[in-house]
Amino acid sequence: MLVLGIESSCDETGVALVQADGPGVPRLLAHALHSQIEMHQAYGGVVPELASRDHIRRVLPLAQEVLAQAQRGLPEVDVVAYTRGPGLAGALLVGAGVACALGAALGRPVLGVHHLEGHLLSPFLSADPPEFPFVALLVSGGHTQLMQVDGVGRYTMLGETIDDAAGEAFDKSAKLMGLGYPGGPALSRLAQQGDPAAFRLPRPLLHSGDLDFSFAGLKTAVLTQVRKLGDALEARKADLAASTEAAIVEVLVRKSLAALDRSGSQRIVVAGGVGANRRLREQLDAACARRGVRVHYPELALCTDNGAMIALAAAMRLQAGAQEATTSYAFDVKPRWPLQALVA
Ligand code: ATP
Ligand code: MG
Ligand code: FE
Numbered sequence: 153m154l155v156l157g158i159e160s161s162c163d164e165t166g167v168a169l170v171q172a173d174g175p176g177v178p179r180l181l182a183h184a185l186h187s188q189i190e191m192h193q194a195y196g197g198v199v200p201e202l203a204s205r206d207h208i209r210r211v212l213p214l215a216q217e218v219l220a221q222a223q224r225g226l227p228e229v230d231v232v233a234y235t236r237g238p239g240l241a242g243a244l245l246v247g248a249g250v251a252c253a254l255g256a257a258l259g260r261p262v263l264g265v266h267h268l269e270g271h272l273l274s275p276f277l278s279a280d281p282p283e284f285p286f287v288a289l290l291v292s293g294g295h296t297q298l299m300q301v302d303g304v305g306r307y308t309m310l311g312e313t314i315d316d317a318a319g320e321a322f323d324k325s326a327k328l329m330g331l332g333y334p335g336g337p338a339l340s341r342l343a344q345q346g347d348p349a350a351f352r353l354p355r356p357l358l359h360s361g362d363l364d365f366s367f368a369g370l371k372t373a374v375l376t377q378v379r380k381l382g383d384a385l386e387a388r389k390a391d392l393a394a395s396t397e398a399a400i401v402e403v404l405v406r407k408s409l410a411a412l413d414r415s416g417s418q419r420i421v422v423a424g425g426v427g428a429n430r431r432l433r434e435q436l437d438a439a440c441a442r443r444g445v446r447v448h449y450p451e452l453a454l455c456t457d458n459g460a461m462i463a464l465a466a467a468m469r470l471q472a473g474a475q476e477a478t479t480s481y482a483f484d485v486k487p488r489w490p491l492q493a494l495v496a
Pocket of ligand 3: 267271292293456457
């Protein structure tokens with residue numbers, strides 16, 4: 153079974169081809185990505201209308217690139233998968249529209265995928281894929297959730313952020329420090345030259361006794377420091393970046409360990425853009441090694457949005473019998489869509 157996957161939920165257009173034969177983990181044949189970051193940088197954030205228009209320009213050339221890379225023809229595609237939500241409505245509609253048009257033209261069924269399920273399952277494409285069940289730490293630009301994952305579509309929420317997501321905390325702090333948009337990776341790079349203990353920043357909800365997160369107060373604390381430093385900011389920026397990163401990572405690691413305790417699981421999977429963060433990987437690896445817990449990450453290139461995770465999630469849902477692809481091409485999208493609404 154050859155699955156073509158299309159991702160267009162936000163500011164990345166991603167297309168991929170995945171091959172799934174038998175019950176084994178599907179194989180990634182090719183993927184291609186176009187990031188709109190440069191286009192949105194001038195505005196300090198994603199402009200939805202510009203995002204939609206750019207997806208229109210990019211998606212078919214990327215599909216052709218992926219087919220050429222994999223040396224496959226469009227008629228060989230068995231299922232066309234697309235991101236159905238959550239995300240920007242206009243951006244989602246582009247991927248859904250193209251996927252359904254391709255499906256109709258080819259006479260092949262289509263399948264709408266949950267973007268977060270894509271992130272969640274993306275570590276299955278790594279060299280060291282996990283096995284169910286596991287605890288998942290989903291840390292992206294819009295979400296921060298701890299989940300118990302017992303199989304495809306079997307997700308129980310253990311805790312989540314009550315305000316900002318971890319990626320948002322990175323991005324907003326970076327913006328306050330003048331590091332551009334999205335500043336997460338830039339802040340993390342700068343942090344490597346700084347002292348993580350230089351500034352005392354809050355660790356919100358660290359001792360709350362539940363598995364929820366809150367990052368809005370951290371952003372305010374960073375703002376306070378930026379104002380206090382004034383002209384001295386430039387000289388202390390690396391220290392402030394390192395201290396901010398340390399605060400976010402400490403909360404993520406401590407809550408992940410608490411989730412493992414609660415679930416009794418010996419396995420944790422990290423997914424989403426913040427999963428690329430080096431300090432998070434180092435600290436979580438060290439803490440889990442002490443407990444004999446296995447940690448799985450997506451490949452670095454598949455931490456942020458991509459088409460591979462969408463093709464993969466579709467293939468795994470089909471393999472698990474969790475969903476059937478449909479030849480009804482009357483698509484809709486779900487800009488807001490909780491992951492627990494999915495059925496196994
Ligand atoms: P969602 O999936 O919740 O809809 P999204 O698709 O925007 O949100 P992702 O693409 O998974 O999120 O991840 C993007 C986020 O990851 C951004 O907030 C970005 O700053 C952050 N990020 C990426 N790399 C790093 C890094 N090395 N360190 C910290 N944050 C990072
Ligand atoms: Mg993005
Ligand atoms: Fe995402």
